[in-house]
Amino acid sequence: MYNNKDEYIIEVKNVKKIYRMGKERISAIDDVSFTIKRGEFCCLYGVSGSGKSTLLNLMAGIEKLTSGQITIKGKNIHKMGEKGLAKFRQDNLGFVFQSYNLMNAMTALENVELPLVFKRIGAKKRKKMAKDMLVKVGLGPRLKHKPKEMSGGQQQRVGIARAFVSNPEIVFADEPTGNLDSKTSKEVMDLIREMAKTNHQTIVMVTHDRRLAEYADKIIHIFDGKVENIEIKEHNPVETETNTLGQEVSMTESGVVGILDQPVTA
Amino acid sequence: MRISDLFKMGLRNLSRRKARTILTVLGVVIGSLSIIIMRSIGYGMENNFESQVMQQGGLTTITVNTYADIIDEEGNYIDMKEQTLDDNLVEQIRQIEHVKAVSPVIQKNASLNSGKYMGWIYITAMELETFEAFDFPALAYGAYPTEEDNTSIVFGANMPQDFYDPSSRGYNPVQVDMQKDKVVLKFDEYPVNEKKKAFSLPLKNIAKMEKTDGEYDYNSYMDIDYFKEIYRKYCNTLSLEDRKKAMKTLSEYQQIKLNVDNIDNVIEVQDAIEKLGFQSFSMMQYLEPLQKASETLQMVLGALGAVAMVVSAISIANTMVMSIYERTKEIGIMKVLGCIVTDIRKLFLLEAAIIGLFGGLMGIALGYMASWAINKFGAPVFGSLMSGNYMYDMENTKFSIIPIYLPLAALAISIAVGLASGYFPARRATKISAIEAMKTEG
Incomplete structure (x- = not known):
């Protein structure tokens, strides 16, 4: 069962990303492979510039990769056409951003409705779905507020509601608490974890904050565009990490912080 | 979306x-x-x-008048010339390309008399076949002249105007019902020859046009052959000298009217007529x-x-x-x-x-x-x-x-x-x- 490929909702295999800056070629992601299981809370952890955000963008199909392949739900997303990828995102992916990326001209409700608008869901139905979702994230009284009229934490709750409203299987979160204070950060993280748990959704989160990484079942340490270490946390019911892709993985016990090869935040 | x-x-x-x-x-x-x-x-x-x-009589109509206005390209009147219009010219015009119908036109004043009252009409006599070609207005009653019966006189909607008593001092217009009252037609061009019985034609076959707000309303129309017939009768009642003058007006027309198949060809046909040495007139010139x-x-x-x-x-x-x-x-x-x-x-x-x-x-x-x-x-x-x-x-x-x-x-x-x-x-x-x-x- 554990070796069943279906269990891995995301497979990243020998992925490389090279940027061209004039004549120079900068290798952002250098031969990275790993897998993420269905329902797993996975964290890409590393310092800024380590390539973790690029990796997330590659996994979400926002950026094109140079070589290798990324498979989500058995589909090679970089082989899809632009339209197919857009549809795939509508149906399977949700996004939470560091800077919220809300539409400033729209109210909270309309922002949450947006992914459903793209999915051609009728106005009445999607309004109800969006409203329910906003109530769940605790913004019931702020449906008609525009982003500028809300605090950072509230804006990010709108962002979370938008990411989860169409009940996607995977939610990508890029530094979701990067702009929030520690108290709000905790609230937002608890919210993401709880939402994902109720619907058995897979979370892929990028962070440079070790405390946030603790929320994850699996922490993938990224340094200099390479996977340095994959850490499995004990509270995860999955006992062992099977190294299916031949990647050298160093196992660590849960809760052990400060592994030797963990990069030092510059 | x-x-x-x-x-x-x-x-x-x-x-x-x-x-x-x-x-x-x-x-x-x-x-x-x-x-x-x-x-x-x-x-x-x-x-x-x-x-x-x-x-005003249709855009495709061209008229050639005995007394022709000479008009420059901007439509301003310059001069007038006299030209002789006869059957020969009618035939020549008939040969011009794009000409749909041609008719010589004789125009004469005549008087209508009913009892002691009198009124005036202006007769335009044309070939009966051409009435249709010139898009004559519909009739309120009566019929246009035909081959079988060419004796009808078609009055414009406003004709005849009021009758009056010429012997009376004042002008007291009276209405005459053309359909009911007895009306006779007379010509007054030349003095009555005392030796002969004066010409008079009782009107039996009359028709009336519907109102057009144009020139038709003030004219009366007849077939040209029938007109010549009655006019000759009139001539016979005149003195020898007057008869000669009068008969000449039958062979020299006041006007030749022709109709062109298409508005675009009007100017072309007018040019052709000019080549024959005749000045013509059409609405297109003004237009x-x-x-x-x-x-x-x-x-x-x-x-x-x-x-x-x-x-x-x-x-x-x-x-x-x-x-x-x-x-x-x-x-x-x-x-x-x-x-x-x-x-x-x-x-x-x-x-x-x-x-x-x-x-x-x-x-x-x-x-x-x-x-x-x-x-x-x-x-x-x-x-x-x-x-x-x-x-x-x-x-x-x-x-x-x-x-x-x-x-x-x-x-x-x-x-x-x-x-x-x-x-x-x-x-x-x-x-x-x-x-x-x-x-x-x-």
Whole structure:
């Protein structure tokens, strides 16, 4: 069962990303492979510039990769056409951003409705779905507020509601608490974890904050565009990490912080 | 995305930058307005030519008169010349290409007498086959002369005018019912020859035209052969000297009327007649300078409209490009959230089309107002434009008429201009990289 490929909702295999800056070629992601299981809370952890955000963008199909392949739900997303990828995102992916990326001209409700608008869901139905979702994230009284009229934490709750409203299987979160204070950060993280748990959704989160990484079942340490270490946390019911892709993985016990090869935040 | 959602989003985006949208729309308004005014004036003029000239006896009719006015190219009277019109000329004209019907015309005054009362008519005698070719008006009663019975006299709607008693001192007009009262026709051209019984023709077979508000109303028509027959009888009652003079008027016509198959050939046929050495007259002569003036006016307005449309197209394109710059981040977010690129393209095209639509609608509304104003207050301006045009009835003339297709066409053009100028900006929007777009501030 554990070796069943279906269990891995995301497979990243020998992925490389090279940027061209004039004549120079900068290798952002250098031969990275790993897998993420269905329902797993996975964290890409590393310092800024380590390539973790690029990796997330590659996994979400926002950026094109140079070589290798990324498979989500058995589909090679970089082989899809632009339209197919857009549809795939509508149906399977949700996004939470560091800077919220809300539409400033729209109210909270309309922002949450947006992914459903793209999915051609009728106005009445999607309004109800969006409203329910906003109530769940605790913004019931702020449906008609525009982003500028809300605090950072509230804006990010709108962002979370938008990411989860169409009940996607995977939610990508890029530094979701990067702009929030520690108290709000905790609230937002608890919210993401709880939402994902109720619907058995897979979370892929990028962070440079070790405390946030603790929320994850699996922490993938990224340094200099390479996977340095994959850490499995004990509270995860999955006992062992099977190294299916031949990647050298160093196992660590849960809760052990400060592994030797963990990069030092510059 | 659903069409309704695209509309909602497009309208929202346009209303976010109201001032800019209004200014852009204004460009389209000016463009569509000038197109509407241009076409409505053109249409109004065409309509005037047709209706007003039709009343004067048709646009395809050419007349050759014994006393011909010589008119220069601008329609001004220069001189007059006398020309002899006979059967030979009628035959020559018949041979000219594009001539549909020709008839010699004899015109004579005659008196109608009923008891002691008397009235005057002006008889125009033509070949009976040609009545139809000249589009004579319908009859209120009676029948046009035919091969079988050519004796009918067709009165214009206003003829005969009131009868009066010539022996009475005052002028006390009386009405005579032509259908009931006994009426006789007499000629008074020459003094009555005391030696013979004076000519008089009881009128039996009469017909009356429906009102046309044109020259028909004041004329009376007969078949030329029947007219010659009765006129010869009249001649026989005259003295020898008078008879000779009178008989000559039967072989030399006052007029030759001909009808041309198509308006476009009128001038050509007139040129051919001129080659025969005869001066002719047609409404087209008057119309040509008029039409040229209106064409010039239409061309000026048309050029204005085209320029305005091009400028508004540039303005729409500019607005859309600016809008895309401002909304780069939004476009990025939409793409990441799963908006397919065709929807993004549709959204921007729709916004451009809505600008065109609003501009077109406002242009139509203003066009109707402008048309009304032109008809109400434009007479002095347009009157001076049509110098040398005596037939214009200024009170009731419409200079601007908006046919039903015009607003629809203007709207279609406005929307098409919007779509065309929105095309490249929309394509540009679809090519924005989501990842770059999300990094921009906005």
